Amino acid sequence: MNPPGTATAYDGLPGGIGVSRLRVYDWPTADGLRGGTPHLHLTCSEGYAVTGGRGAVQTLTASGFEETPLAPGALVWFTPGTIHRLVNDGDLTIVVLMQNCGLPEAGDAVLTLPPRYLADPALYRETVALPATGSEEQLAGAARRRRDLAIEGFTALRSAADAGDARPLAAFHRAAAALVRPLTERWRERWLTGAAAASAATGAQLARLESGDAAYLADATVRAERPTAHGRFGMCGRLDVYDARPA
Template sequence: MSASSFPGGTSLSHLDIYGDAAPDGVCGGSPHMHLVSTEAYVVVSGTGALHTIDGEGFHETPLSAGSVVWFTPGTIHRAVNHDELKVVVLMSNAGLPEAGDAVMTFPADIVTDAAAYAQAASLGEPEGRAERASRRRDLAVAGFEVLRDAVLAGDPSPLEAFRAAAGALVRDRAAAWSDLIRERPLAQAERSLALAQAVAGGDVAHLGEARVQQAAASTGERSFGMCGRLRTYDVTDQENQK
């Protein structure tokens, strides 16, 4: 992975939350959770909500322009679109979510079967991808409803089973995640520490290396993400792109 000075070793994307309705009548994305990364929404326009399940139960957080909300690893989240909800997404550990740090809340028989999960999660060829994204979302909502209803009834066992299944599902690919973290967020934190120590010692030579960077947005149609139509940004430092 190329070096990036973008703050915090994060990734950045612009997300239009899906506007079509799931079988429960709620418009929005595919419920899922991240196992290592923290995700943040900065709402730029529209209204909606974030439905979450965590260690304290089920929550609904209203979203409108200017809202900033973030959720830590293990938080099952469902983005809900009430009226043209658009958000900027900041994701910790740039590159790690794309490496498999997300598990959708498919029903238990799918989450516990790696082959079945891979088939359910795949969007396949570009043609017909919108329909497959909706089917994938609907399947994740079905599993989400089971987890939500159980925690509301005071039964944490389905949630605990989902967490265990999610961990087993990604365990093999998680071996490579440490390298991704070292290359971006850890390397950046170590660089900041070195600069702080340099300044404390009277050395400000690094200030001569100051540069402005600009992210390049992905071109063409927005891709189909878990929560909506997605435009990503390349936050690699320009001198590392040559």
């Protein structure tokens, strides 16, 4: 990779983000709602551009629980550390914008499983992993089981927060950080070739313009991508996935 500030080209999505199309699960849950798997990200902000249907995103932070309605045209985003759960009130479809393309897929998400799963890294990873192969029914069953476990943990965290007890949420934050700590070196490599490279390219372009040099404009490129996967079982629903990484 070119050193920061020297490369004037970056051909990933603007800002080094990732993008996917999400159809939120409509599976019922123990609390009578329908929707996805509660989780948080440790280094990635996440945005929703709602394109269809109705629903809400439930969030839990150190400031407490909130529920934000989602309808076509809504744009909602939240920062790392926000536990979020999508609720589907009918055909909820979202374009998801994710900071640091590639990091969520590399493990930058921790599900709100009950504490006994978080305390054992091997058990946690076994529980959240979906089968590499299997029928549609088998994959759906595995995704639904992990979703229901995460809702169990989320419900306990929310109840404690509603009662004014911040200790369970703080303990979850510590457990989540411990789970991903072995992955951070690889994440840094992805960040350097993604969002950091995108930002550095802008700095290099500004420097060239300040010196009156427009030659880099002749290197402009165009990319067009189709989904690399359709209907993949994700944490919150079925995903159409795009390759937005730099070439």
